[in-house]
Amino acid sequence: MKEISIISKYTVYNTVEELPQDVKKLMEEAVKVRKSSYAPYSHFHVGAALLLDNNEIVLGSNQENAAYPSGLCAERVAVFHANAVYPDAKILKIAISAAAETKKVTEPIPPCGACRQSIAEYEVKQDTPIEIYFMGEEGEIYKSDSLKNLLPLVFENRHL
Structure with missing residues (x-):
């Protein structure tokens, strides 16, 4: 038997003003799109902004549904x-x-488990x-x- 230890490290910024300029802009976009979320059930609004390597910014906000599993996170x-729009980016x-x-x-709200797995798919796909x-x-x-x-x-996918 052996034991392994996994350590997670995070950088903590006290305010949006401390963020690098490109990330500050990205976070401002996430805040803006958060306001367009559709959350009549949870009343919890989330916005996400992605920066792609082609310099495009793609936005998303959570979209709920009365049939709860049918909604999607931001x-x-x-x-x-x-x-879908930039498959090679x-x-x-x-x-x-x-x-x-x-x-x-x-307090900082991280992605849920389903979102972590979905993001993982693209991190593995792009090998970055x-x-x-x-x-x-x-x-x-x-x-x-x-x-x-x-x-x-x-x-x-290599596990399949």
């Missing part, structure tokens, strides 16, 4: 749209912002890490250098 909306960075109608969200920045409505922003930092034992 991250998957953006990632799937990016691949690589995703360089993702900025995510979340807010609730019932309280102020001041994707930087992920995530925050609440205000407060600190966490940066992960790769999805594998958020989902270290990723299930990928």
Whole structure:
């Protein structure tokens, strides 16, 4: 028997103003698109903005449905749209912002498990890490250098 240890490292920015300029712009886009989310059930709004290697920015916001499993998270909306419109482009960075109608969200909100797996698919496909920045409505922003930092034992196509 042996034991392994997996360590996740994050860079923490205190405010949006501390972010690199390109990421600040990306986060501002995530905040803007968050306001177009459709969340009549959870009242929890999420926006995602992707920067592609062709310099395009692709946006997504969560879209809920009365049949709960039929909705999609902001991250998957953006990632799937990016691949549909720019199938050869690589995703360089993702900025995510979340807010609730019932309280102020001041802690960074990471992608859910389904979104982590979906992002992992594209990180593996493009064989390049994707930087992920995530925050609440205000407060600190966490940066992960790769999805594998958020989902270290990723299930990928080579396992099939």
